[in-house]
Every structure is written in C-alpha cells, then in structure tokens.
Amino acid sequence: MKVEIYSDLVCPWCYIGKRRFEEALAAFPDAADVDVVYRPFQLNPAASETAEPSAHVYERKFGRPAATIFGPLTRAAAAEGITFRMDDALATNTFQAHRLLWFARRHGRQAEVKERLLAHYFTDGGDLGDREALAGLAEAAGLDRAATLAFLASSEGADEVRAELAEAAALGVTAVPTFIIDGALRLQGAQSPEVLLEALERAAADRSPAGAAGTA
Numbered sequence: 001m002k003v004e005i006y007s008d009l010v011c012p013w014c015y016i017g018k019r020r021f022e023e024a025l026a027a028f029p030d031a032a033d034v035d036v037v038y039r040p041f042q043l044n045p046a047a048s049e050t051a052e053p054s055a056h057v058y059e060r061k062f063g064r065p066a067a068t069i070f071g072p073l074t075r076a077a078a079a080e081g082i083t084f085r086m087d088d089a090l091a092t093n094t095f096q097a098h099r100l101l102w103f104a105r106r107h108g109r110q111a112e113v114k115e116r117l118l119a120h121y122f123t124d125g126g127d128l129g130d131r132e133a134l135a136g137l138a139e140a141a142g143l144d145r146a147a148t149l150a151f152l153a154s155s156e157g158a159d160e161v162r163a164e165l166a167e168a169a170a171l172g173v174t175a176v177p178t179f180i181i182d183g184a185l186r187l188q189g190a191q192s193p194e195v196l197l198e199a200l201e202r203a204a205a206d207r208s209p210a211g212a213a214g215t216a
Helices: 012-026 054-062 066-078 097-106 110-122 130-140 146-153 160-171 193-208 207-213
Strands: 002-007 035-042 178-181 187-188
Touching: 012 066, 012 110, 035 160, 054 066, 054 110, 066 130, 097 110, 097 130, 097 146, 097 160, 097 178, 110 130, 110 207, 160 178, 178 193, 187 193
Parallel strands: 002 035
Antiparallel strands: 002 178, 178 187
C-alpha cells in the first residue's frame, strides 16, 4: 500500500496531521507493508528566500495579531506531543527543503529528515533555507553531510520537485495535508487517528481479493 502525503514544511496542521497519521499507522496491522511518501506542496511559492519572523507573515495574511492565531495552534500541537514555538519561527521559501526531502527519499531517509525539518521550523526557530542547517539536519537523520551540501549547491532534483508540485496541482490538491492512499482514496486536513486508520483499513480491504470482488 502506498500513502502519499502532500504537505508543506511551514504548515502547522501538516505537522499535527503527521503525528495523527503516525498514530493511525501504529495501530494498523499491516503497517510494515505501507510505503509512506511525502510529496511537496508550497503554501507560498513566491515567498522570499530571506527568512523573516513568521509572525509578520501571519499578520499580513490574516490582518490580526499573530498571537491570536499561534495560541490555538500551539495548544493543538501540544495535544499531539509537539512543542510549537511559533514566536521564534522563521518563514522562508521552502523549495530547497523540499529538494532535500526528494534527496532523502532516494537514500531511504525521508521520514527521518521530514521530522527534523518540521522540528527545526516549529520548535527550534530554524531557517529552512540555510544550506548548512539543512545539511546538519540531514546528517542527524543518517545522511552524509558533505554529499548533502554538494546536492544542495547543485540544481539536482529541482526539476523533479517542480514536476511533483505540478502534479499536485493537476490532482486538485489545494490544501494540506492531503493524504492519497493507493492513488485513489483521498483525505484532506489533519484528520483524527481514527479517521485515518479507518481509511487505511478500507484501502486494505479494497486490495484484498474479497474486497476487489465486492467492488467489481
């Protein structure tokens, strides 16, 4: 079974949704057979590559104090065991970080790098556009630092990430997180673990001979 998760690295509900999906997957009997792939999505593809406080971005977008937005998000994250320090978060263009995720998948470390990137932004106040920082996160996830730096300094993977972004648009992905299971079943938003588990079970049933016969 293949689960493709479209998300952005500065999307708070994507981090929360990731935790909820992990809880659902842990309860799924066939979890070992599930291939989880993180696909790119950019909430603001025109964002500057120069980092600025996320509070400024939220206030421009929503026209109200960032604290009124950050409070509910921080509480929702805490309920999933995640520490949000949104006042410290630095907004920047996420394209390079998505390239790193593409690179990490090729080396079998995408999930580990994804978690570190999210924590870097939401908890540690890190800059997702800083190559040295990205290489350090990759190294902590088990990738070679020098190879990662060389990759980030190149244009490798850029066309592939752009193609995946275009595919997301073609599929009608307009909000994240979006979960696509086996290319068919789709869920949008940070669904509860129960809803996500039910979707996994339904997809598994559809894959079985009995399920296939029942839907023929």
